[in-house]
Amino acid sequence: MGMFDTFWGKYKCPSCGHTVQFEEQTKRYECILEDFYLGDYVDRGNRNYFYDFEHECPVCHTNNEIYIAIRRGQYVGVYVGRESSEMEITKLENIEDGYARRRAYEHICERKLGYDNPIKADDGPMDQKHVGDHITALKTQWEILEVYKEVLDDDVLNSGRFIRSFYEDNYIYRVISGEDRRIIAVRKHDFTHEIRTKVSMDDLSSELRTKYVGSEEGDMFVMQSDCKLVKIE
């Protein structure tokens, strides 16, 4: 299978002046589907160089020559065409480790929507919280109003299909904090024992939005595949 890693970033198009985002798949590194954002360390060799590629501006369709600056192995900047030829890479400073990831996390916390950082847990069942308890997610403390659980449909359980092994233990909480109402899904990965917490809009009408856990689904609550939602409190 053709694997790759991906550079994510943005630059100002010199032709039309719009700030545009890019997604550049590369096979130059370990090809383990890693995502590289500004501030990430991409190259364990501690080297200095520009990674260059062409990117078509989605606004004006100009083909731009993009240069990603790698300084001591860290993705430190994005330069376009001629401005990069005037750069001396060893003059660039290293920047905060994980710069763009931290900014993205701050943004998620401000909106109170999205995935919190995963937590490593032990083997064994998850702790259930109850109505009236508090739960912290995305730096906000929430009060629990209702408690649900995603449970596998009976016909899936009876069929013994392969999909069962993807099922993640979980609790789904309807919560409130001040004026904000949300759904918080706390799910534990069966193999890694990692606990992932997702905060989404207060809407459980998810019958039509079932997907595999971990896939991209925006701000909405999306139920695990082959499950039904059962209210337990």
Ligand SMILES: [Zn+2]
């Ligand atoms: Zn453009």
